[in-house]
Amino acid sequence: MENEEAKKEKTEKKVKKVKTWSKNDKIFLGILIPVLILFFCFNTLPLIKGFYYGLTNFRGYGNYDFVGLRNFKDLFSDARVGKSYLFTFKYALIMTLLVNFLSLVLALGMNREIKGKNALRGIYFVPNILGGLVVGYIFSFIFTYILPAVGEATGIGFLQNSFLASTKTAWIAIVIVGAWQGIAMNTIIYISGLQTVPDEVYEACMLDGASGWKKFSKITLPLIMPFVTINLVLCMKNALMVFDQIMSLTKGGPSQSTESISYLIYNNGMSGGQFGFQSANAFVFFVVIVVISFLQMKFLGGKEEQL
Amino acid sequence: MDNMERENNEIQEDVAAKSVAPKETEKEIEKASEKETEKKPPKMKKSKGAVGGKTVNVIINILLVIGCLTVFFPLYMTVIIAFKKPSEMTNDVAGALAFPEKWNFDNFAEAMRVTDFWHSLGNSLLLTGVTVGICILLHSLAGYVIGRKMARLKTFKAAYFYIVSGMFVPFAVLMMPLVKQTAQMGIANRVGVIVLYVVFFMPMNMMLYTGYLKNIPIALEEAACVDGATAWQTYWKIIFPNMKPMHATVAVLTAMSTWNDVMTPLVIMSGTDQNTLPLAQLNFQSQFGTNYNLAFASYLLALLPILIFYIICQKQIIGGVVNGAVK
Numbered sequence: 001m002e003n004e005e006a007k008k009e010k011t012e013k014k015v016k017k018v019k020t021w022s023k024n025d026k027i028f029l030g031i032l033i034p035v036l037i038l039f040f041c042f043n044t045l046p047l048i049k050g051f052y053y054g055l056t057n058f059r060g061y062g063n064y065d066f067v068g069l070r071n072f073k074d075l076f077s078d079a080r081v082g083k084s085y086l087f088t089f090k091y092a093l094i095m096t097l098l099v100n101f102l103s104l105v106l107a108l109g110m111n112r113e114i115k116g117k118n119a120l121r122g123i124y125f126v127p128n129i130l131g132g133l134v135v136g137y138i139f140s141f142i143f144t145y146i147l148p149a150v151g152e153a154t155g156i157g158f159l160q161n162s163f164l165a166s167t168k169t170a171w172i173a174i175v176i177v178g179a180w181q182g183i184a185m186n187t188i189i190y191i192s193g194l195q196t197v198p199d200e201v202y203e204a205c206m207l208d209g210a211s212g213w214k215k216f217s218k219i220t221l222p223l224i225m226p227f228v229t230i231n232l233v234l235c236m237k238n239a240l241m242v243f244d245q246i247m248s249l250t251k252g253g254p255s256q257s258t259e260s261i262s263y264l265i266y267n268n269g270m271s272g273g274q275f276g277f278q279s280a281n282a283f284v285f286f287v288v289i290v291v292i293s294f295l296q297m298k299f300l301g302g303k304e305e306q307l
Numbered sequence: 308m309d310n311m312e313r314e315n316n317e318i319q320e321d322v323a324a325k326s327v328a329p330k331e332t333e334k335e336i337e338k339a340s341e342k343e344t345e346k347k348p349p350k351m352k353k354s355k356g357a358v359g360g361k362t363v364n365v366i367i368n369i370l371l372v373i374g375c376l377t378v379f380f381p382l383y384m385t386v387i388i389a390f391k392k393p394s395e396m397t398n399d400v401a402g403a404l405a406f407p408e409k410w411n412f413d414n415f416a417e418a419m420r421v422t423d424f425w426h427s428l429g430n431s432l433l434l435t436g437v438t439v440g441i442c443i444l445l446h447s448l449a450g451y452v453i454g455r456k457m458a459r460l461k462t463f464k465a466a467y468f469y470i471v472s473g474m475f476v477p478f479a480v481l482m483m484p485l486v487k488q489t490a491q492m493g494i495a496n497r498v499g500v501i502v503l504y505v506v507f508f509m510p511m512n513m514m515l516y517t518g519y520l521k522n523i524p525i526a527l528e529e530a531a532c533v534d535g536a537t538a539w540q541t542y543w544k545i546i547f548p549n550m551k552p553m554h555a556t557v558a559v560l561t562a563m564s565t566w567n568d569v570m571t572p573l574v575i576m577s578g579t580d581q582n583t584l585p586l587a588q589l590n591f592q593s594q595f596g597t598n599y600n601l602a603f604a605s606y607l608l609a610l611l612p613i614l615i616f617y618i619i620c621q622k623q624i625i626g627g628v629v630n631g632a633v634k
Contacts, residue, residue: 021460025460028452028455028456028463032449032462035445035448035449035470036466036470038506039469039470039506042485042506043481043507044473045484047481047484049488050484053483106371110371112364113364114371115368116368120371120375121625123378123379124375125621125624125625128628129563131609133567133585133589134585134609134610137602138381138385138606141384141388141599142381145398145403146384146403150400185628185632188625188629189629234632241478243569243570261479262477262570265480265482266479266570266574269482269483270574279483279484282479282481282482282483285477285479286476286477286480289477293475
């Protein structure tokens with residue numbers, strides 16, 4: 001009963017609103033509709049099509065049949081897909097923690113009264129503007145030739161073999177390159193966060209005798225929590241999409257130990273004859289991204305502290 | 308050798324230092340941080356208040372400068388390898404870090420020829436320029452249309468959330484259907500890439516514009532309306548110029564993502580002979596073979612345009628990136 005009434009009220013409201021649409025509103029709607037159509041055609045439509053392809057055994061060419069949800073079922077038992085998810089999550093988690101820790105430390109340092117502040121900030125930001133692919137190629141050379149040479153000269157054992165050659169260490173190389181680029185961005189965001197903390201707060205906390213770690217954990221960190229949220233979300237999102245670095249450093253190798261989900265979709269879907277199967281994979285990946293994003297926002301959003 | 312490297316770094320630092328208009332970057336960043344601290348905080352007090360005071364700051368300062376080496380080292384390697392001859396490449400550390408015997412540009416000329424550099428550069432500039440242009444015109448208009456009406460009309464509010472939710476869709480997910488779709492539509496080329504960029508950056512850019520719209524008083528438009536201006540005139544004469552700071556942010560974010568993107572041109576333009584600058588590096592890997600000097604000359608050429616752009620517009624780039632992330 002109540003529900004019905006509420007519904008009625010809603011429709012009434014709608015009718016009212018439609019009635020009050022002015023000429024101006026209609027012009028605006030006229031602009032909005034083409035934009036929405038464009039967006040639908042190249043964003044929503046491919047997403048739906050992707051799901052549709054996921055229900056087929058399409059190889060990317062020729063005829064194909066419907067296979068129902070078989071691809072989705074197979075995804076969960078496919079070792080290569082499982083491996084790529086495991087790798088991507090491991091990479092994303094380590095990257096997020098490492099990058100955020102290091103960039104927060106850097107930002108705290110650069111937020112102090114030091115010389116050449118602006119120059120330092122400018123320099124530390126440079127990796128961020130460079131393309132991941134070319135940076136990957138440069139580091140690939142360093143990992144393959146320079147580090148082993150350093151290892152030989154200094155006698156440090158673990159450096160003597162190229163990081164990229166072993167299934168155990170290749171992911172470390174990717175983390176290093178990813179972090180080299182990622183830290184630049186997060187540091188700048190943390191710096192702008194630290195500047196929002198008014199000096200009075202620090203003064204008050206000095207009077208209360210809080211300093212060092214206590215000051216940081218009880219005052220600074222809660223106040224810059226919104227920036228921590230941004231950084232964690234951004235960093236995690238970028239890391240989950242990792243592609244360029246994989247492409248230039250390892251191509252998923254050695255023996256598929258560094259295949260990220262994006263790379264697997266690209267590699268097997270586009271040229272491996274698994275168009276249908278990887279479409280299903282892509283759709284699942286999309287659901288995973290949405291779930292992670294919402295969890296992050298929900299979990300971190302509640303921890304913000306207002307002055 | 309170390310000495311030389313350090314000198315080299317110092318020179319580069321100097322360049323970077325000069326390119327920063329002092330304090331202005333800081334101001335920009337402060338502005339970005341939601342204008343919570345309107346007046347410049349008295350920094351001196353803080354430094355005196357900090358634990359350990361000056362000594363700690365000096366130590367941190369030194370550590371930070373040393374840390375810069377991690378940024379410069381890969382770039383330094385790129386430069387020296389790009390200038391060396393294959394016969395100069397040795398396997399020992401000192402040899403690898405040493406300057407080339409002669410600074411000649413043969414590698415660069417060869418790299419330009421092999422990778423069809425000017426063509427790739429032209430494509431990169433074209434894709435980035437057109438994308439940025441369309442994004443600014445279209446996304447600001449969309450942001451305005453939606454932002455002004457979403458408080459009152461549900462249709463516009465729904466449209467806002469619909470478009471913004473597109474942010475959760477990574478390109479990798481849409482990649483395969485888009486390849487088929489652009490091929491069917493006959494735009495599996497530069498046009499298609501631009502269209503995809505415009506759609507792909509729409510959620511983020513529109514959100515930025517809609518957010519910024521709150522700073523522009525609605526009274527401006529009402530006044531224009533009273534003066535008899537049409538909605539179209541009002542937008543281009545009043546709103547569009549007023550959104551200038553946001554145009555800068557959008558331009559920087561869009562340009563950086565477009566310029567460095569590999570995946571979209573890789574899958575969409577693979578049928579054409581066109582390359583973008585990063586894509587050329589990927590496609591010519593086999594031709595570089597083991598000639599790392601040639602490859603690195605090509606990498607350096609690929610990095611130079613954006614580095615130069617960064618040195619010139621550092622302030623705007625950092626400001627834009629922070630703005631984009633924080634808002």
